[in-house]
Amino acid sequence: MSETGMRTAHQLHFGGQPSRTNLHLAAIERAVVYTAVFLAPYATLRFSELFFTFSDFFFCLSLFLLLITGRIRSRPLEGATSVWLVAFILLFLGIMLGSLFNGSPQRGLIVMGQYLFAYMILMIILIRDDQREAYRLAGIFLASVILIDIHGIITFYTVGYVPGEGKGIVTGGKRLATVLRNPNLAAAMNALTLPILLFFWSTGRAKSYLAIPALAIIIVTVVLTSSNSGLFSTALCLAVFIALVSTPRLLLRLALGLSIVVGGAALFGSKEMLPKTFQTRVLGALSSGDISEAGTFLSRAALMEEALHIISEEQIKIIGLGADQFRERSVQSAPVHNLYLLLWVEGGLLALIGWLLFSGVGVLLSLAILRVRGDKRALAAVITTILVFLVIALFNPHMYARYWTMPVLLCFGLGLTQLRGTARGRG
Numbered sequence: 001m002s003e004t005g006m007r008t009a010h011q012l013h014f015g016g017q018p019s020r021t022n023l024h025l026a027a028i029e030r031a032v033v034y035t036a037v038f039l040a041p042y043a044t045l046r047f048s049e050l051f052f053t054f055s056d057f058f059f060c061l062s063l064f065l066l067l068i069t070g071r072i073r074s075r076p077l078e079g080a081t082s083v084w085l086v087a088f089i090l091l092f093l094g095i096m097l098g099s100l101f102n103g104s105p106q107r108g109l110i111v112m113g114q115y116l117f118a119y120m121i122l123m124i125i126l127i128r129d130d131q132r133e134a135y136r137l138a139g140i141f142l143a144s145v146i147l148i149d150i151h152g153i154i155t156f157y158t159v160g161y162v163p164g165e166g167k168g169i170v171t172g173g174k175r176l177a178t179v180l181r182n183p184n185l186a187a188a189m190n191a192l193t194l195p196i197l198l199f200f201w202s203t204g205r206a207k208s209y210l211a212i213p214a215l216a217i218i219i220v221t222v223v224l225t226s227s228n229s230g231l232f233s234t235a236l237c238l239a240v241f242i243a244l245v246s247t248p249r250l251l252l253r254l255a256l257g258l259s260i261v262v263g264g265a266a267l268f269g270s271k272e273m274l275p276k277t278f279q280t281r282v283l284g285a286l287s288s289g290d291i292s293e294a295g296t297f298l299s300r301a302a303l304m305e306e307a308l309h310i311i312s313e314e315q316i317k318i319i320g321l322g323a324d325q326f327r328e329r330s331v332q333s334a335p336v337h338n339l340y341l342l343l344w345v346e347g348g349l350l351a352l353i354g355w356l357l358f359s360g361v362g363v364l365l366s367l368a369i370l371r372v373r374g375d376k377r378a379l380a381a382v383i384t385t386i387l388v389f390l391v392i393a394l395f396n397p398h399m400y401a402r403y404w405t406m407p408v409l410l411c412f413g414l415g416l417t418q419l420r421g422t423a424r425g426r427g
Contacts (some may be wrong), residue, residue, distance in 0.1 A: 187230020
């Protein structure tokens with residue numbers, strides 16, 4: 001049924017106008033989805049060892065309320081919705097066929113269940129037609145990440161590492177892990193959320209007196225994590241976003257400001273002001289040019305070599321070995337921290353192409369914004385989010401945790417509302 005048909009059926013059911021009960025349920029649903037979005041980065045808050053978080057519970061409740069109030073949109077991503085569906089189908093077929101042929105259908109169903117929630121259900125819930133709702137959802141997620149960062153920075157300098165507590169806010173190696181309990185994840189999350197902050201700042205929805213401290217908090221957090229991949233992703237995000245929205249006048253101001261900062265650091269600063277772990281893990285590799293000094297590069301490179309060897313030895317093309325089979329065969333008994341290789345091994349080229357098509361939706365959205373000469377700041381938010389998402393995939397295994405897809409979907413939502421607004425203005 002088309003979206004118009006759904007709305008018509010809904011109005012007939014409620015006597016031509018939304019009932020008071022329906023309006024109350026819609027208000028409750030908004031509160032529920034706001035709670036879900038705020039809790040999404042707190043992935044350690046879960047009900048059991050199964051990856052089902054408090055945030056997931058509220059998302060399920062939100063989906064239920066959307067269903068009973070008839071507010072499910074048939075094409076959340078407009079014309080690109082079909083591409084998103086094809087992407088998921090290819091990913092599903094790749095993982096499930098490999099799992100079935102190699103005797104691990106249960107693991108295939110579990111992995112694809114997680115992908116279904118992160119890529120399909122969240123897409124239905126988070127992509128809203130109302131521009132104000134799109135802004136609120138993105139703002140709530142940004143605020144949640146900033147609060148996590150503030151808590152982490154305070155803990156880093158006041159409490160530090162607490163022996164015996166397992167994975168804590170600060171690791172034994174003096175790296176900030178935040179409540180995510182993972183330094184690389186904390187840095188990647190900040191890099192992926194940064195386009196939302198830059199969009200709000202560049203459009204004036206976040207004033208400079210709020211945006212500049214928030215940007216400083218994100219940068220300090222990334223430095224304290226001592227994550228090479230996180231630092232690279234953050235720098236890439238800033239560079240691409242600035243390049244896309246900049247004018248000659250802005251570039252001149254940025255160059256002047258950068259020269260002042262660099263000059264001041266050269267005169268009064270010292271690398272001793274930086275955390276020791278950052279000096280050894282990040283600055284050591286940068287100054288020597290030896291990438292093997294960059295944290296855990298050697299062990300991850302070994303896993304990538306294993307993956308390439310398995311692909312060559314098994315002649316994996318269309319269908320792979322099935323979910324979690326790389327871990328079973330690996331000498332290190334760990335998944336390769338490169339999603340492209342992991343999908344190729346476990347789901348074949350079918351799954352890999354499917355996952356890449358998700359980012360292709362972002363490309364289609366960017367082209368649509370360009371075609372109507374829409375807001376270049378929305379364009380920059382979509383492009384930088386996709387780029388950072390693809391870069392982060394180089395350093396991570398399966399990316400079905402909700403905090404990976406939420407910033408992407410929220411930026412898609414921002415881009416779509418801008419695109420619709422431009423179309424209506426010209427209509």
